[in-house]
Amino acid sequence: MNRVFYWCGLTVTQPFNTGIQRVTRCLAAELQKRGTEIIPIKWNARKNGVSIISGKEAEIFAAYSGPNISLPDRLPMNLKGEWMIVPEVIVPMVVPGSNPVRWANDQGMKTAAIFYDLIPLKTATDLHAKHLELFAEYWRMFAEADLVLPISKESESDMVWWLGHNGHHIPEVKTVYLAGELPGIPRSAKSKKESETFNLVSVGSIEPRKNHVAVIRAVLDAREQTGVDIRLTIIGRTIRDAYPELHVLVDNLMAKSNGAITLRESVGDEEMNDILSDADATVFGSWLEGFGLPVLESLWRGLPCICHNGSSIGEIAPGGGTVMVDMTAQDRITDAIIELATSPDQLEELTAEASRRHVKTWAEYADDVANALEIEKIDHTPFYFMMTDYLLRRNL
Structure with a gap:
């Protein structure tokens, strides 16, 4: 995996670091350290299309241990076969064409998206109906992805239930647990203190x-x-x-x-x-x-x-x-x-x-995500070609 197109339009507008922004920043930074080129992209309302983030947005993206990226001038003309990762929650997603997975599919790209939870649905009394519909539009996006990476088994079962219950396609799924590392803060042991x-x-x-x-x-x-x-x-x-x-x-x-x-x-x-x-x-x-x-x-x-x-x-x-x-x-x-x-x-x-206790690092999380994408390539190999390769290797 030499490069990925990385959807980060929400994170680059937020100069703070909630859990989802931490995932978005740290995953990109660690994939970059593995030698993967990160092409950060977003929905550009002014251009009514997808574009590379701006230099100012790249500075926000780099905060809190995010990646330092040299931005390309423009998106390649041909994106067929490239990977796009969606690590964010994208709500609202109501502008026609702004569904990143659908856009990527139209370009012939392969798509992986991180699924977090159904909390807005489970706590629906706290949300106005129109806000819940915005989340539903976002959740429907996962039916169009090649690979979905839930962050826990509970989030996996919730997503599979919701898509199936609403008559949507259920994509390939691989749960990848998040990291607990705090970048820049070494593991520490608390010393016993004398205090009332x-x-x-x-x-x-x-x-x-x-x-x-x-x-x-x-x-x-x-x-x-x-x-x-x-x-x-x-x-x-x-x-x-x-x-x-x-x-x-x-x-x-x-x-x-x-x-x-x-x-x-x-x-x-x-x-x-x-x-x-x-x-x-x-x-x-x-x-x-x-x-x-x-x-x-x-x-x-x-x-x-x-x-x-x-x-x-x-x-x-x-x-x-x-x-x-x-x-x-x-x-x-x-x-x-x-x-x-x-x-x-x-x-x-x-x-x-x-x-x-061992606590997973963001480097380990990035390894898991990269491996999941590689597994996805193998899993999607048609059975016919798998058998042909097997027979050729056996000289049958």
Whole structure:
């Protein structure tokens, strides 16, 4: 695989690094390190067609350990047989012709797309019907791909169900689990500290399924039951326009904590590192994910993580360093926090497990994606040609 055309139109407009943007940037950077030329492309509304990203957009793409790319002047005239990868969520996708997979198919290209989740459908009460239809248009795109790379077995089963349920073609599928590496941050083992404060960190945007209300209430209950100075720092983007009542509730609960619970919204890498370097553990309250990057990223830092025991998190969390509980049951979250805050030996053991445990790197993820594309070429070889080759080699 000498080069791939890489759809990154959303990421190059966003100078921040959510989970999907991290996947998009890190996969491109690691494919590039493997010797693959990355041709970054997007839908250009002004030209009403596909084009190479601009120089300014390439700078945004290169941020957060993304690839440094020398942009070609123009797209090749003949794209037949080339690979295109779609690593992003593309919503909305309503401009005629802006479906990247359909465009690539029209050029005779081969297409691979990463499938994340059906969360908008599973939490449909949080979305207006017209927004859900925008996601449906995006999900239909996967029926036209040559190869789909779900990020977990749960996301794979969700995609296959949705396409089949709606009468669409089900393409070739190969699940490729994401990496948990934090580029630029070496694996670390937390040293035992002498402190009367137990510091928790929760990473995630303020939205219903991230479950911040239950986590905050669990921290307040644990403080009251133990008398331990348990503190929680939430690092996440607020979405007040979409969830005004939720944000009012979170604000009120934080106010009741007398400073024990704080929210940090705009946090750079250096500040994030400072906050987490002082943490004893993390808590990821989400009960519904396509993968659950914050769990593995916590382990990468050598921090134990309290997390859900179901959804896709139930696939990636086992293996050491995690306390898995039912995140829909607030009392279970409280019990887990109390256990870590009052049991130094248990905390030390989990910290050691987190530090020893293998966490997949983005280089390994890129290898898996590249191998999946190569496997796809073999799998799509017609049976007739496979048998002909076999008979020729046997001189039959």
